[in-house]
Amino acid sequence: MRKRWGRLAAVSAVALTAACGIGDRAGADTVTMTVWTSNQEQLDLLNRLAGEFSAQHGGTPVRIETVPQADYTTKVSVRLAGGDPPDLGWLGAPDAVGMAATEVLADVGPALREDPTYRLDDFVPSAFTNWQDGDAVYGVPFSTSPFFVVYNRDFFSRAGLPDPAELAARGEWTWDRLAALARELQPTLPGGSYVFQSNEGSLYGPLPVSWPTLDPLLRAYGARFASGDQCTMDSPEAVRAIATLHRMVSTDGTAVPPGAQADFYAGNAALTITQLSRLSQLEGAKFRYGFAPLPAGPGEQPRVTGQAGLVVFQQARHRDLAIEFLKFLTSEGPMRELARFFPPPRRSVLADAAQVYAGNALPPDAVTDILVPGITEGQAFQYPRTWPEIKTAAQPVFDELWVPGANVPQELSELCGEVGPLLREKG
CATH class of the missing domain: 3.40.190.10 (Periplasmic binding protein-like II)
Incomplete structure (x- = not known):
């Protein structure tokens, strides 16, 4: 070391x-x-x-x-x-x-x-x-x-849409289904509300706090940050995963965008990724809520x-x-x-x-x-020994990913160019 x-x-x-x-x-x-x-x-x-x-x-x-x-x-x-x-x-x-x-x-x-x-x-x-x-x-x-989904049952019910637990029971709770469902649900929500809020609303923050949203997404599509000492964030699976969320943020307008304030627990997001320790925030909630596993995908049912x-x-x-x-x-x-x-x-x-x-x-x-x-x-998520250096090098690239019109394949290729040498660096 x-x-x-x-x-x-x-x-x-x-x-x-x-x-x-x-x-x-x-x-x-x-x-x-x-x-x-x-x-x-x-x-x-x-x-x-x-x-x-x-x-x-x-x-x-x-x-x-x-x-x-x-x-x-x-x-x-x-x-x-x-x-x-x-x-x-x-x-x-x-x-x-x-x-x-x-x-x-x-x-x-x-x-x-x-x-x-x-x-x-x-x-x-x-x-x-x-x-x-x-x-x-x-x-x-x-x-x-473990990370899982908590959702506002009232929003789904009023829109006449199946909620995540129902979809999960039928084996239909996937990121692609979530993205499609979100396009139907978004127009029914109160002003200033969004369908999807990332874990603790931290998607655009430092990499360590945005990773609880990104790692399950990547796994659902069969992607990983790295394989051994090789960066695999530029793989077709990773590109598809990140592109799905990017469309929700920048094109569909169904995910909370950079700079916007939306809090599931305050009732202005339809669902979020959470953990057991966060559920105390549900005390006094003025809406019915439910729980579902993380969305699956063509790669796997992620359990993170x-x-x-x-x-x-x-x-x-x-x-x-x-x-x-x-x-x-x-x-x-x-x-x-x-x-x-x-x-x-x-x-x-x-x-x-x-x-x-x-x-x-x-x-x-x-x-x-x-x-x-x-x-x-x-x-x-298995953190490489050089994680402190990796997160510093990767952060500017991840910031560019959420700019409207970002070229996702190009940004992920640049990401691997930045972090690849650090993954190969021996501890």
Whole structure:
């Protein structure tokens, strides 16, 4: 792995924000873990679990430190570069791949494999896609959250059109069908509304946040960002996939265009791609809603997950205890409790999903038919080790894709010209 640590050292020091945990302050004997949630229920649960771990380990203080998500990676990187590391923390998959490539993360693989009570084989097969390099394991996903569709049933009903769940039940829920249906539905919607809103409305933002919309689209058409160290975004399948969405944005006017504001949860989009953690926004909704799997296509029925994992930092002052805390939080019992917030990659917990998610916004049939297979059969986008460089090089090309009249095949060819050498660059 190449050394990129010097880049982190160049970032100016920024203090971490609010913290909470067992004990009032993090002393020299305190195990510290950074998280990005500010949800009080989640923090209360994490602190209770930290207290249980502390009691099992001689009263060792454990402190949960919360950092705003928008600043999380930067502020953790500052601490690492400044020699003031947390012992362990949460990371999203792309950040974990980048940090593993800089040798910032500890290999926890031996500790997981050597503990028979941990039951490493209980995890779904694809769980470690972005957390393992050969035998080395640089993190354990505590959340493997599948993407799916939530839609406004009232819009479809008033237009006299079949809704996505009905189409899915008939095997007709595809991107091509969605594009055609959207042309019929759009004229019936209130002013300022659109049929399709991308995941969190982020299609035109930085590549990492637009990818939850683009990766399922590509997979549906049998395309991938890359095959091995070769860029395949210029393949006929990828061109067809991107062109479908481009027409919805620029020609049909059925997808939220750049610069427009439309929010499904506020009632001005007919459907969006979402995850379990976003469904709290449905509370108080003034419309009926339903759920469907991701649209399929000529390539496959995509089942795509986003992941966040727990990592131990190489510089951790309490590395052994940090690894034990990681194992504790990702063991079956604590993961069963965390599951109500974070979809678990452990099959033993998923076996009781109907009970775990009873009373959740996702109805029982959607839990069994969408959520569980989304995890057990789902695939996470595999981030190359050079992802930080790739996303920087690719972003200007992706920005050009959404300009009206863009030449999609040409733009995707240029994209591969930019990122191809970075894919072939050895980590």
